[in-house]
Amino acid sequence: MIVFDRVAKRYPNGREALAGVTLRVHPGEMVFLTGKSGAGKSTVLKLIALLERPTRGTVLINGRNTNTIKGRHIPTFRRHIGVVFQDHKLLADRPVYDNVALPLIVSDTPLREIDKRVRAALDQVGLLGKERMSPLELSVGEQQRVGIARAVVSKPPLLIADEPTGNLDPDLALDVMRLFRRFQEVGVTVVVATHDVHLVREFGMREIVIENGHVHGGLGDDLPSVIATR
């Protein structure tokens, strides 16, 4: 599903976030991307969602080389990736329903279909019945779940999350991670960047560790025991 082949990323300010990273995530797999803040986790996710371009190397998403995707095709490409953020990036002036419906609206989904899918997505994250509320009326945990509903509403084959539990207490964090696993169980490839090592251990999924722009466990070969638990 995701292949990084000797990918390097140097930002305009000269900081080298990734120094020749090679990693692979199989279809339907759920992996954790761990490492200290600033180690390059976010950069990996940004390269996947085409928010950034690699300086060197190639990124393949679903068999497609992202280097060949030109600017005007990026929107269509992004519709196949669900993205969850630590600060959830909800629109505070729109009700929950509109926030979740946004990915469907931009892809010109018929109205009746939108209604069905938005309710289904909210049901999956346990927020059915809160469509008309403003995100500001919800708790932090609920806001994060709205963000997840928005990420999965268009049923993307790939879900990426950047520190999705960063603002949540341990119980809520566990809930959110269980939610991600449930999506993985129905075939979605899930990549979660987190620095919460305990949570990762608890779930026992493959862990890709990023350290100073290099990865450990990028291909899954050096952690066979973890793969076996799938």
Added chain:
Amino acid sequence: MSIGSYGVRHAQAFLGALGRMLRSPLASVLTLLVVAVALALPMSLKVFVANARVATGDFKDAVDLSVYLKTDVPLVKAQQLAANAQQRAGVADVTLIPADKALDEFRNYSGFGAALEVLQQNPLPHVLHVHPAADASDPAAVENLKRYFIAWPEVDLVQVDSDWVMRFNAILDVMRQVLNITAALLGVGVLAVVGNTIRLEILNRRAEIEVTKLVGGSNRFVRRPFLYTGLLYGLGGALLAWGIISLTVALLARPVGRLAQLYGSHYELAGPGREDTLLLLAGGTLLGLVGAWIAATRHLKRIEPRA
């Protein structure tokens, strides 16, 4: 993507743009006013020029010549000359105004009646009033006619009555040019005003734009509501401009009517016609749309989602 959902998207973008304008009424009204004034200025100038043309239209083919005979030419000779003039090609009609009649008229209309009593003899000459044929009333033909009459030994002076009409038309031409330049400048002004309003709105909605792009919203999708905003400002401003002009015309109608009456005319001030109204509305809408398009294309490109 079906046609129906595409239409729904446009309706949503339109209603969204309208809703945002209504939510900040003061700012919207100010922008609308600026657009309206910028559109109303050249259009009212156009209406003014059109009115001036209509007002002077009566004189347009009145390129008459007044042929003043020498004072010692007797009336009989004048009548004979009038008959000769009538024969000249390009002359439609000749009226002889005898000196006595001219003096009577002058006495009645000039207000110098008492002063004229002092005169022992009539200082006015006989005058031939020559009306050129329709096909000989262009400036060159009239000039020819003038030269023909001035060559007569009995003629003292030939005056082309239409000189002032021509001058006035020349002034109108200048005004039309001024109008075109004003319209072009103010059109650019409308572009700038709408563009700047759109730019501010884009900056205000940066977060929303980023999220929309993040979930796969195309540039076209993101731009759409801003284009509708521009269109609404353009159309709204044009409607307001039409209102301003119509009100102005209504306010001026009575005083102008009175003025015309004093000049013995039944002239009535006309507002912007159907064609001008259409031009105003279409022009305003187009300017708003183009202004929004320029601003949106420029600024939206710079907003990319940050993770």
